[in-house]
Amino acid sequence: MGLDVESIRKDFPILSTTSHGKPLVYLDSAATSQKPVQVINAVSEYYRNYNANIHRGIYEISVKATEEYERSKELAAKFINAGSYRSIVYNRNTTEAINTVAIAWGEANIGKGDHILITQMEHHSNIVPWQLLAKRRGAILDYAPLDKENRFIDMEGLKELLERGPKMVSFTHVSNVLGTINDAKEITALAHKAGARVLVDGAQAVPHMKVDVREIDCDFYAFSSHKMLGPAGTGVLYGKEELLEEMPPFLGGGEMIRSVGFDGATWNDIPWKFEAGTQNTESAIGLAAAMEYLGRIGMDEVRRHEEVLTRYALERLQDTSGVETYGPEGNDLKRKGGVIAFNVKGAHPHDVASIFDREGIAIRAGHHCAMPLVTKMLNEPAVARASFYIYTSEGEIDRMVQAVSRVKEVLHLNR
Numbered sequence: 001m002g003l004d005v006e007s008i009r010k011d012f013p014i015l016s017t018t019s020h021g022k023p024l025v026y027l028d029s030a031a032t033s034q035k036p037v038q039v040i041n042a043v044s045e046y047y048r049n050y051n052a053n054i055h056r057g058i059y060e061i062s063v064k065a066t067e068e069y070e071r072s073k074e075l076a077a078k079f080i081n082a083g084s085y086r087s088i089v090y091n092r093n094t095t096e097a098i099n100t101v102a103i104a105w106g107e108a109n110i111g112k113g114d115h116i117l118i119t120q121m122e123h124h125s126n127i128v129p130w131q132l133l134a135k136r137r138g139a140i141l142d143y144a145p146l147d148k149e150n151r152f153i154d155m156e157g158l159k160e161l162l163e164r165g166p167k168m169v170s171f172t173h174v175s176n177v178l179g180t181i182n183d184a185k186e187i188t189a190l191a192h193k194a195g196a197r198v199l200v201d202g203a204q205a206v207p208h209m210k211v212d213v214r215e216i217d218c219d220f221y222a223f224s225s226h227k228m229l230g231p232a233g234t235g236v237l238y239g240k241e242e243l244l245e246e247m248p249p250f251l252g253g254g255e256m257i258r259s260v261g262f263d264g265a266t267w268n269d270i271p272w273k274f275e276a277g278t279q280n281t282e283s284a285i286g287l288a289a290a291m292e293y294l295g296r297i298g299m300d301e302v303r304r305h306e307e308v309l310t311r312y313a314l315e316r317l318q319d320t321s322g323v324e325t326y327g328p329e330g331n332d333l334k335r336k337g338g339v340i341a342f343n344v345k346g347a348h349p350h351d352v353a354s355i356f357d358r359e360g361i362a363i364r365a366g367h368h369c370a371m372p373l374v375t376k377m378l379n380e381p382a383v384a385r386a387s388f389y390i391y392t393s394e395g396e397i398d399r400m401v402q403a404v405s406r407v408k409e410v411l412h413l414n415r
């Protein structure tokens with residue numbers, strides 16, 4: 001049947017605004033998603049009716065704020081089938097979630113000469129924390145290669161690197177540049193067989209498809225509220241309970257302790273051991289509304305919509321002369337999320353994005369926080385990227401394709 005995109009769009013106030021006098025076409029959801037009124041209202045209701053610090057007050061509005069904050073984590077546990085609410089840590093974003101593991105788990109488990117394995121398609125937030133850890137501990141960071149066409153992880157290359165016995169394998173579930181959907185379950189099984197712990201960066205997966213962390217069987221999984229209709233300021237770290245239990249804290253301060261004396265401190269239970277200081281309550285409450293919104297649509301429907309849209313957009317772009325696209329295509333579209341990186345021959349991607357902007361179309365251009373992938377693997381200084389979500393319509397894709405003609409016109413690229 002498909003999503004009723006027109007009715008979904010009515011929930012997103014920003015989608016009826018204009019940009020440079022034209023209806024806004026927002027094609028940058030991989031960077032951050034737009035927010036429906038249900039999320040905006042949930043945050044506003046918190047500020048209007050029960051704004052208070054959580055876990056601290058015994059008065060009514062503080063108790064209500066605490067309940068809503070904790071309910072959000074219960075919903076998150078269900079959203080990714082974590083099993084237990086104790087496995088869900090809230091922090092600022094995917095980046096902080098990965099750093100929590102790289103620092104708290106990494107310092108306790110990585111030593112001199114140990115291997116850590118990531119891939120060539122990672123976002124900086126799944127590269128730099130491991131580079132820092134490797135440097136501090138004298139460990140070796142390996143990168144699983146991509147296939148010849150730079151579309152998928154080269155599984156034979158990955159297996160060879162697994163023979164080095166890495167202690168940690170960390171990879172993205174969905175690439176924010178190529179759109180590639182990695183087989184998280186298969187890679188996790190291979191990594192476990194090699195004796196590694198596994199972290200999956202799910203920043204581009206959880207917003208767009210059904211994710212079941214227990215089926216994947218990864219040890220850690222990270223994602224961000226702001227990419228899935230929720231407010232910025234909340235990241236989610238899933239960790240297997242026994243690992244979170246044995247890990248030392250990441251940040252020290254209020255809330256993460258059981259008791260503090262002049263000579264030391266003891267730690268709170270998980271997940272609070274990893275939630276130091278005042279949490280972003282309003283963002284967590286907005287995220288709860290976002291998960292409920294997505295839950296009503298159904299994540300399989302979300303995925304189906306984006307698959308159809310991506311196929312349509314890719315076909316239309318590839319039919320346009322002078323356009324080069326990156327990532328899976330053709331028969332491999334089942335393994336591509338709603339992200340299309342592309343270039344227009346003869347045009348710098350920043351010029352493409354600027355001309356799109358004058359047409360009211362928001363796309364992103366640059367290295368997309370994946371410099372090694374873009375500059376070394378794709379061999380480009382930058383690429384343009386259009387990314388889709390539940391509110392993206394076919395009509396918007398048509399406008400994007402028209403904007404490519406406009407780029408050629410403005411830059412006199414007569415192809």
Ligand SMILES: Cc1ncc(COP(=O)(O)O)c(C=O)c1O
Binds near residue numbers: 095174203
């Ligand atoms: C694949 C991937 N990982 C991690 C991140 C970092 O997310 P955040 O900035 O919310 O920490 C992003 C953000 O674009 C991403 O696309």
